[in-house]
């Protein structure tokens with residue numbers, strides 16, 4: 482089997498697949514070589530072993546603890562990657578993964594006091610780090626708050642019995658859950674909150690609420706996982722974007738990234754890492770003002786031709802795209 486793209490050089494075989502919740506599955510993978518990664522990181526997966534369709538998934542396993550490399554995937558309606566992984570991939574099949582990526586990790590945090598908050602499928606890096614902390618920093622004081630829609634949506638339900646966790650479900654009605662949503666009052670009940678390193682992963686509004694609340698409550702060390710970006714509604718005004726082929730105009734609000742503007746208007750664009758690392762979202766800008774926060778995968782010649790990484794491109798005027 483040949484490597485579909487140099488970005489995904491790690492061949493892994495599916496050992497088994499386990500259903501976690503009605504719409505989430507964990508794929509356990511065998512890698513015959515040593516695969517270096519840190520708890521909390523993600524990898525790109527070549528979907529259908531194609532070079533041009535890469536998707537990012539958190540590695541939900543924990544180095545030095547888990548026997549397999551695992552990906553925990555929510556099946557998203559019309560999601561090409563998640564439907565392939567959760568419907569078609571079978572035991573014995575091979576997947577191709579990138580190097581592990583991302584900076585949402587706990588191993589580099591010189592602290593013994595954590596609050597980890599997860600919303601929905603954002604629990605995957607949180608569980609990876611929770612196991613890591615239990616094994617490598619057993620003396621650490623770690624609190625976890627996990628928000629789900631209903632009790633049956635708890636991912637890693639059995640494993641959470643090993644760790645103290647506050648479970649919050651929008652509709653609960655069973656013991657062990659707080660019913661409702663995360664509130665400032667719940668955060669205030671966390672002992673020594675201001676002294677904790679707070680790490681969160683989940684939908685963007687959930688993370689924004691936590692950031693605002695914990696900072697107001699004195700937290701100074703706050704980290705969130707950035708690549709769970711829901712697609713926004715298409716804007717009807719703001720900066721104007723024009724594509725040449727096909728000829729089209731669309732809008733994005735000031736402050737948006739080029740990727741967000743394209744995705745919200747259903748302009749075809751590949752995106753995986755959303756952090757200027759993988760190079761998937763390479764797009765050519767013909768004219769207009771913009772700044773960039775990453776050019777990591779671009780050559781000098783490509784930049785001179787106006788190529789940008791759309792996820793790391795911040796438009797400052799109307800743009801014309803190739």
Ligand code: FES
Nearest residue numbers: 753755757760792
């Ligand atoms: S999505 Fe990876 S570089 Fe933009």
